[in-house]
Amino acid sequence: MSPGMRIRLALICLGVFPGVIAAQRRVDERHPISPDASIRLTLVVPMATVRVIGWDRDTLSITGTIGNDDRFDGGLLASRQGAKFYVESQKAFKEKKPAASKPVSLELRVPARSRLWIKGGGADVDIRDVTGSLDVSIVGGRIRVAGTPREVNAEAMDGNIEIVGTIPWLRAKSAAGAVTLNGGGDDVALSSVSGNVVVDEGSITRGRFETVTGDIRYRGTTPRDGSLTFDSHSGAVELLFSPKAQANFDFTTISGSISNEISSARAIAGKDMRRRELGLTLGGGGARIVARTFKGGITLRPR
Amino acid sequence: MKHLTEEQLNDLADDAIPARVGPEHERHIAECLTCRAEIARIRSLAKRIGALPLSIQPPAETWPMISARIRNSAPIPDQERSVLSRRPPAWSWLAAAAVLLVVVSSAVTTLVVRRPDVEVPATVASRPATDNDRNLAALSSREEGFRNTADELWAAVNARRDQLSPETIATVERSIKLIDAAILEAREALASDPNNAVIADMLAARYERKVDLLKRATELLPQS
Amino acid sequence: MFKLPGPASRVAQPVKSNSSVLSASNVTDLVSRASAGDNAAFEELYRQHAGRVYALCLRLSGDTGRASELTQDVFVRCWERLESFRGESAFSSWLHRLAVNVALSTHRRDSRRWRRVQAVAILPDAPGTVRSDSSDIDLEKAITTLPTGARTVFVLHDVEGYKHEEIANLMGIAVGTSKAHLFRARRLLRKSLEPQ
Ligand SMILES: [Zn+2]
Numbered sequence: 251m252s253p254g255m256r257i258r259l260a261l262i263c264l265g266v267f268p269g270v271i272a273a274q275r276r277v278d279e280r281h282p283i284s285p286d287a288s289i290r291l292t293l294v295v296p297m298a299t300v301r302v303i304g305w306d307r308d309t310l311s312i313t314g315t316i317g318n319d320d321r322f323d324g325g326l327l328a329s330r331q332g333a334k335f336y337v338e339s340q341k342a343f344k345e346k347k348p349a350a351s352k353p354v355s356l357e358l359r360v361p362a363r364s365r366l367w368i369k370g371g372g373a374d375v376d377i378r379d380v381t382g383s384l385d386v387s388i389v390g391g392r393i394r395v396a397g398t399p400r401e402v403n404a405e406a407m408d409g410n411i412e413i414v415g416t417i418p419w420l421r422a423k424s425a426a427g428a429v430t431l432n433g434g435g436d437d438v439a440l441s442s443v444s445g446n447v448v449v450d451e452g453s454i455t456r457g458r459f460e461t462v463t464g465d466i467r468y469r470g471t472t473p474r475d476g477s478l479t480f481d482s483h484s485g486a487v488e489l490l491f492s493p494k495a496q497a498n499f500d501f502t503t504i505s506g507s508i509s510n511e512i513s514s515a516r517a518i519a520g521k522d523m524r525r526r527e528l529g530l531t532l533g534g535g536g537a538r539i540v541a542r543t544f545k546g547g548i549t550l551r552p553r
Numbered sequence: 554m555k556h557l558t559e560e561q562l563n564d565l566a567d568d569a570i571p572a573r574v575g576p577e578h579e580r581h582i583a584e585c586l587t588c589r590a591e592i593a594r595i596r597s598l599a600k601r602i603g604a605l606p607l608s609i610q611p612p613a614e615t616w617p618m619i620s621a622r623i624r625n626s627a628p629i630p631d632q633e634r635s636v637l638s639r640r641p642p643a644w645s646w647l648a649a650a651a652v653l654l655v656v657v658s659s660a661v662t663t664l665v666v667r668r669p670d671v672e673v674p675a676t677v678a679s680r681p682a683t684d685n686d687r688n689l690a691a692l693s694s695r696e697e698g699f700r701n702t703a704d705e706l707w708a709a710v711n712a713r714r715d716q717l718s719p720e721t722i723a724t725v726e727r728s729i730k731l732i733d734a735a736i737l738e739a740r741e742a743l744a745s746d747p748n749n750a751v752i753a754d755m756l757a758a759r760y761e762r763k764v765d766l767l768k769r770a771t772e773l774l775p776q777s
Numbered sequence: 778m779f780k781l782p783g784p785a786s787r788v789a790q791p792v793k794s795n796s797s798v799l800s801a802s803n804v805t806d807l808v809s810r811a812s813a814g815d816n817a818a819f820e821e822l823y824r825q826h827a828g829r830v831y832a833l834c835l836r837l838s839g840d841t842g843r844a845s846e847l848t849q850d851v852f853v854r855c856w857e858r859l860e861s862f863r864g865e866s867a868f869s870s871w872l873h874r875l876a877v878n879v880a881l882s883t884h885r886r887d888s889r890r891w892r893r894v895q896a897v898a899i900l901p902d903a904p905g906t907v908r909s910d911s912s913d914i915d916l917e918k919a920i921t922t923l924p925t926g927a928r929t930v931f932v933l934h935d936v937e938g939y940k941h942e943e944i945a946n947l948m949g950i951a952v953g954t955s956k957a958h959l960f961r962a963r964r965l966l967r968k969s970l971e972p973q
Pocket residue numbers: 555556557581585586587588589
């Protein structure tokens with residue numbers, strides 16, 4: 251007997267209305283687990299909502315609902331050093347009717363220091379209060395991370411990525427989605443092809459920001475020994491720094507414009523006339539801030 | 554009684570704590586030549602494995618490749634290194650182009666060879682690097698390497714495009730189109746100004762973005 | 778990026794380069810110089826440890842070209858993350874863990890990408906490859922022909938000394954699966970090595 255059948259029968263015995271059962275099925279598992287275990291969740295479903303919350307207990311709990319035909323598999327390694335779970339909607343993929351499948355909704359509570367690995371197709375992944383490492387990859391939907399994980403690697407195709415918090419090591423990339431950071435980090439690289447890359451109120455020591463057509467906006471600070479690089483083909487690069495910042499700015503564009511609203515320095519044509527350049531020092535210099543575009547405008551303005 | 558299971562034989566050969574070996578199994582081993590021979594065979598293989606060298610000299614081009622990937626043309630302060638090292642500026646990769654050329658071509662070979670259901674002769678002879686390669690011809694070779702890699706990856710995605718959702722394929726195609734347009738523009742600008750290191754660097758960055766995107770697309774293909 | 782458990786029985790031992798005898802302080806010094814951006818120091822670290830990293834990558838990938846690429850990835854990553862090396866473990870074990878991590882993650886990606894990886898270009902006669910270092914070419918060749926899962930477990934367990942629990946954790950498989958892979962690998966190796 252399949253697990254689905256077993257649950258269905260059990261519920262019928264309890265007198266639960268069968269119509270509800272046909273649509274969805276509950277998941278409710280709880281396992282003692284090592285505080286820094288690696289936890290893997292693979293979602294082969296058209297759409298899933300996953301909420302992960304780090305807590306101060308050596309327990310992994312996974313609750314929620316999945317489609318009745320979805321396969322739910324997995325469990326703990328004997329060592330309790332790891333757990334993996336797998337949700338698959340074979341029906342939706344075989345019939346190529348994503349809408350036919352009920353959305354999966356899961357909530358995981360994990361030891362805060364866990365190392366988390368989540369991979370999904372369409373998914374809304376919301377992770378908070380995890381201090382371990384995160385590796386999340388989705389196609390569409392949204393990745394949202396709030397808290398202070400020590401490492402984050404987030405990848406999406408057309409999904410958006412939103413990070414709130416200070417993260418020592420952060421990599422986030424999307425193709426068509428936006429990548430936003432509100433917080434900071436020591437070593438940060440954010441990129442998108444057509445989505446915007448936005449750092450809103452951040453302090454980053456070493457940062458690299460890249461788009462092809464999307465805009466890049468950085469509003470924040472960097473320490474005196476910091477280094478930030480902005481690179482876009484046709485997107486606009488807008489940098490908002492305090493006029494009191496201690497930094498050297500170095501802007502280059504091939505056919506875009508450079509505008510400086512922070513001091514009187516103006517861009518000049520490069521020595522071969524095929525680019526415009528602006529070098530600018532504020533507060534006696536310090537952080538190294540490099541921006542280059544092919545044809546997007548570069549703007550420096552006071553925050 | 555029956556012979557021991559493979560797990561029991563291996564555990565005994567390994568001198569591991571044999572989880573499921575009871576007194577009846579021990580009696581069996583004492584009497585059974587087959588099982589004892591089996592254990593001896595596993596042990597003699599283990600002895601051979603134990604004698605394997607733990608260190609093997611890598612091919613000579615390995616270090617120059619690493620060096621090219623981490624080195625910057627100008628001395629870079631410590632705190633900037635890890636960001637900047639991810640992509641060496643144009644002229645450092647030009648300087649290393651001779652080496653890169655060999656390796657890019659072998660990477661492409663690997664891709665070609667690994668494509669399922671295609672039979673391709675195993676190796677392509679590597680061209681030894683010379684100082685003469687350090688010119689713009691090397692840049693276009695490097696570019697060709699990027700292009701071939703991207704084409705191979707795209708072919709791999711395309712061959713199994715029905716296994717990805719139409720939305721995913723559409724996103725990938727749209728993004729590739731945008732990157733290609735950017736590449737074309739940078740390429741044309743570089744053609745009229747071949748010594749412009751900024752453009753060369755941007756061009757390389759766009760190619761890297763394209764290859765990275767295609768790699769991620771291939772990773773989305775179902776496993777089996 | 779997950780931290781990995783270290784190799785168990787055959788602990789990573791730094792490989793002696795021809796020119797220098799290693800001491801702990803030598804390595805510590807090189808690491809601190811390299812993490813301050815000293816390329817020459819990093820090159821020396823490479824000279825000392827590349828052999829072990831390459832051997833691991835070669836046996837895991839079964840392909841010399843791939844092994845060289847993996848070795849590059851490992852050292853580039855090492856260079857990028859050198860600052861995060863706190864000296865709590867020996868540099869060689871830290872690097873070894875990094876290498877396994879890189880090799881396995883790339884490998885996972887590769888196997889996802891290519892349904893059947895065709896083992897090619899196995900152990901060419903070029904100088905500086907297996908032939909000059911390893912006396913047991915038959916065994917090396919037989920290892921490269923193992924199926925991917927079996928080969929990975931075999932290399933980590935029998936060659937590198939990892940425990941099944943660690944391997945299971947690394948590969949995201951059950952301990953029983955790891956054992957099954959290992960026994961299958963040993964069976965296949967004996968089949969190809971022992972006279973029929
Ligand atoms: Zn027997």
